[in-house]
Amino acid sequence: METLANLESFVRSAELGSFSEAARRLALTPAAVSRNVAMLERNLGVRLFQRSTRKLTLTEAGEAFRLAIAGSLDDIQAAIAGIASDSGEPAGVLKVSMAPTFGIMHILPMLPGFITRYPHIRPEWHFENRQVDIVAEGYDAAIGGGFDLSPGIVARTLAPAHIVAVASPAYMSGRVAPPDPAALAAFDGIVMRSLQTGRIRHWTMRDAAGVERAATLSEDIVVNDPAAMREAARLGLGVALLAVPDVLPDLESGALVRLVSRWYADAGAISVYYVSRTLLPGKTRAFVDWIAEAFKRDRLAERFAGSLGT
Template identity: 75%
Template sequence: METLANLESFIRSAEHGSFSEAARRLSLTPAAVSRNVAMLERNLGVRLFHRSTRKLSLTEAGETFRLAIADNLESLQAAIAGLATLGGEPAGTLKVSMAPTFGTMHLLPLLPGFLARHPRIRPEWHFENRRVDLVTEGYDAAIGAGFDLSPGLIAHTLAPAHVIAVAAPAYMAGRALPADPTGLQALQGIVMRSLRTGRLQRWTMRNAAGAERPAPLPASIIVNDPDAMQQAALLGLGVAMVAVPDVVETLKSGRLLRLAPDWYADAGAISLYYASRTLLPAKTRAFVDWITDSFREQRLAERFSGLSAS
């Protein structure tokens, strides 16, 4: 009977084409992973990998074996994770990806309460402006908008992802406040270039009545980071189209003004993404429940709506 360590070492090495990368994912040494795979090959009596100094690739037998056990291995891991915490506390490293501004402003304040409830969980939170691959990169969860929902993942909606036009009072001094998106054309725009497509982001705005109009904001300044857009707006350099959660506090303090206040762009939803397993690890289930309950109790979905932000 093969050990779980041998099977995990094989699957991760096959996924990443490297004993070193598999070792990093499994918190083992490359030598330990190589030894586990060699033991598996010896026990099975077949060679699973072609090895060279540059590349690690599956043999035909290795690919057949990988396809046969991959899904079953995930179920085994989930079952073991569930049993390990039965009658006890959820435990282990919780690796989560989130956008820097949103994460530090709205999620990090939830961490003390979460850790007080689950002290045996060790957070490993990555603040990054990209869409991660949860399975390949070993994340337990991700929070953001617009992730591709690949097989085996589910998305739990937390709040709307609405985008609004903002500017500093100093910039708008002496200028007419636009009542609708057409008025943005006369102002300087702080525009973001998409990290994924390389294109300038352009928005179509809508109001509560369902009317839609393009936001013709000139590209006077171009950046590639949402926080940089907000900071440039705070410096009085022009108008920025930003997500409501990123500017709720600066709007409240009066450091930024909302322009075309009845209009917003809909970028979809802010969602919590995690693997859809029959037995979700206890640490991930605890995190999903905590975030979901916190958003509901603090009514964050309402605060982040373009219909109510001011």
């Protein structure tokens, strides 16, 4: 009977194409992973990988074996991870990725309640402006929008991701409010260059009736982070198009005002993403359900909806 360590080392090495990367994921040394795979090959009597100094490639037998056991291994690992602690509660390290501004502003305040409810779960939360590879990078979940739903990844929608036009009261002092999105082009624009594409993102806005208008801001100030856009707008440097969650506290406090309030751009949905498994680890299920309930309790979907602006 093969050990779980041998099978895990094989599957992770096959997924990541490297003993070193598999070792990092499994918290082992590369030598230990290589040894586990070699033992598995010896016990099976077949070569599973073609090895070179640059690349690790599955043999035909290796690919067939990977396909045969991958799903079963995931279920076994999920069952192990889902075993309750001595107190009967979900336990383990919970690795989650989320955008810095959104995560710190809206998700982090939920952490005290989550820890109180699940004291045996240890959060490891990463605040980063990128879309992580949930499987390859070993995340339990990610919160954001626009993630690629590759095989095995599912999304649970939390709220709409709506973009609205904002500026500071000081900037708008003495200026005539724009009547529609097209008129935003006459103001100083604060725009963002995408880290992924290197391009400046422009939006098309719509109203409640479904009428669409281009909202093309001038490129007077260019940054690469939404938090910097928000701060530039707060400083009275111009108009910015930002996600409602990123500016909601400023809109509620009056530090920013919403322009063309009947109009918004639809950037999709804010969702929690996680790996679909027959037996989802207890810590992941607890987190996904907790976040969904918190969004419902605090009416965040309604508060984030730019379509409800006045």
